[in-house]
Amino acid sequence: MIENELLFLGLLAEGPKHAYEIKRQIEEDLAPNIGLRIKSIYYPLQKMAGSGLIDKETGRQGRWPQKYVYRITPKGKRKFDLLIEESFLSIERPFFQMNLSLYFMHLTDKSRAKRRLRTRLGLLKRISRGLAVLKEKSFAQAKSGRWILQHDLDLVEAEIASTQKLVHQL
Secondary structure (H helix, E strand, O other): OHHHHHHHHHHHHOOOEEHHHHHHHHHHHHHHHHOOOOOOOHHHHHHHHHOOOEEEEEEOOOOOOOEEEEEEOHHHHHHHHHHHHHHHHOOOOOOOHHHHHHHOHHHOOHHHHHHHHHHHHHHHHHHHHHHHHHHHOHHHHOHHHHHHHHHHHHHHHHHHHHHHHHHHHO
């Protein structure tokens, strides 16, 4: 729930939004660029409204159906600031699916493993090029977008270097 709170509070810290605007921003801006997937937005919003982190106001424009507008409360802003600080300091050891294969490397045919690792290198390089292209697109125009993409590029480049070292060792 902490990631959901950080996500929703951050979006609402930018300004009040309808649920549809929140969903659209997650699907169009965040999901493709951060890999974040949210099943439902209504349950977390309802829960945060219940705990006083956000307000939910009813509004209607013309003949359109009634809509809810969500806005962050001062309590929500304090929680958002705390979650940002915690997120910067949260460090967990990464797990890559490949780690399990490396554990059992002594049981595999080395030439076959080497071919697969070279294929992996090609995929990683394609991801790296794709991230570089994304960096040039509209999402990256925002400073935060550039930071995210640069961080992702740095991680992919480190994975490329590590995989190249493995290929050389085999």
